[in-house]
Amino acid sequence: MKSLDFDFLKITWIDGIDIILVAILIYYIYSLIRNTLAVNLILGMFIILLVYYLVSSLHMNLLSAIIHKFISVGILALVIIFQPEIRRFLLHIGKSTFLQKNKAWWGYLFGSKDLERDNLLRIKPIIDACKSMKKSRTGALIIFVKYYDDEFFTNSCELIDGKISKRLLESIFQKHSPLHDGAVVISENKIKSASCILPLTDNDKLPAQFGLRHRAGIGVSEITDAVAVIISEETGEIAYAKQGRVRMNVSFGELEKLLNKDF
Numbered sequence: 001m002k003s004l005d006f007d008f009l010k011i012t013w014i015d016g017i018d019i020i021l022v023a024i025l026i027y028y029i030y031s032l033i034r035n036t037l038a039v040n041l042i043l044g045m046f047i048i049l050l051v052y053y054l055v056s057s058l059h060m061n062l063l064s065a066i067i068h069k070f071i072s073v074g075i076l077a078l079v080i081i082f083q084p085e086i087r088r089f090l091l092h093i094g095k096s097t098f099l100q101k102n103k104a105w106w107g108y109l110f111g112s113k114d115l116e117r118d119n120l121l122r123i124k125p126i127i128d129a130c131k132s133m134k135k136s137r138t139g140a141l142i143i144f145v146k147y148y149d150d151e152f153f154t155n156s157c158e159l160i161d162g163k164i165s166k167r168l169l170e171s172i173f174q175k176h177s178p179l180h181d182g183a184v185v186i187s188e189n190k191i192k193s194a195s196c197i198l199p200l201t202d203n204d205k206l207p208a209q210f211g212l213r214h215r216a217g218i219g220v221s222e223i224t225d226a227v228a229v230i231i232s233e234e235t236g237e238i239a240y241a242k243q244g245r246v247r248m249n250v251s252f253g254e255l256e257k258l259l260n261k262d263f
Contacts, residue, residue, distance in 0.1 A: 122164065122189055123259045127252055129169035130231060130238060139233030140173040141183040141213045143196070144263045145226045148187040157185065157193035164191055183216060183228075186263075199223065203244070209234075217241040227262050229255065 052067040126142070133140050158179060162168060164186065172179050172194050182195035200212065201219035210218075217228030222244040230239040230246075240247045240258055250258070 119260050119263070120256070123256060123263065125164050125166040126169065126186075126229075126259065127256055128166045130229065130255065131252060132166070132170055133173060133231050134236040134238060137233060137236040138170070138173050138175070138231065139180075139213055140169075140229070140231040141198075141217055142169070142229040143183050143185045143198070143217070143220060143226050144228070144259070145185060145187045145224065147225070148185065148192050149224070153185055153193055153196055156198075157182070157196040160184075160191045160194050162191050164189065183220075201244070206246075214239060214241075214246065218244060218246055221245075227258075229259075 048067065048070070052064065052071060055063045055067065130140075130142075132138075168191060169184065171177060172184055172191075174180060179195040183198055184191060185193045185196055198216040198220045200215040201222055203218065203222075206215065206218070211232075211234075213230050213232075217230045217239070218241045220226050221228055221241045228241040230241065231237075232239070237248065238250045238252075238255060240250045240255065242258075242262065247254075247258075
């Protein structure tokens with residue numbers, strides 16, 4: 001008998017690096033689309049492929065031809081359907097690179113205590129404003145984004161581009177302010193815009209008591225990397241939305257930790 005050749009089973013260190021990089025890429029893509037509408041789109045495409053192979057095996061020529069024409073657009077359809085996710089992916093890569101002027105990397109390596117102190121100083125006026133609005137039961141929706149997308153936000157917002165302060169946040173959301181309807185967007189340590197109209201979530205499993213603020217905060221967290229702080233006008237309760245999921249009854253201590261981690 002001829003000896004079996006197991007050369008194809010040999011894995012070099014290059015292959016190991018290749019596997020690790022692919023695994024990181026898959027995880028990174030998964031973290032971007034998790035709890036977003038893209039998951040449902042991928043599931044729908046998978047079902048279409050299963051149906052195509054089924055009808056092809058049963059020789060249903062007419063239906064096979066229709067599905068084949070749909071599949072033939074291939075990459076172009078993927079680019080159109082997943083345009084928001086592809087955009088987010090490229091923005092994440094660009095903003096995460098070492099070549100960017102991001103002092104967070106140096107803070108983690110050489111001055112984590114200084115970085116944490118600076119973060120707490122930035123967050124303090126936001127926490128103070130939330131305390132005041134919770135007490136007065138002033139409805140508010142505050143969106144935090146790592147990258148301010150002019151195309152996404154500017155078209156439906158009033159430009160502020162001001163320093164974060166407790167009084168400014170309170171004045172924007174007070175009931176008689178012309179800017180109180182809509183969201184405030186905070187990015188790059190500034191209040192970038194106010195009175196923003198955001199897309200609502202399509203999730204039909206949310207509690208009935210969730211109003212437009214909650215649905216808008218959850219909706220924007222589904223399609224972008226944003227996190228949202230929502231203050232209920234009826235109860236003063238604070239909620240925190242991220243990646244399409246929402247935490248209710250968030251205490252100020254929890255809010256500080258969450259913002260320190262994500263903002």
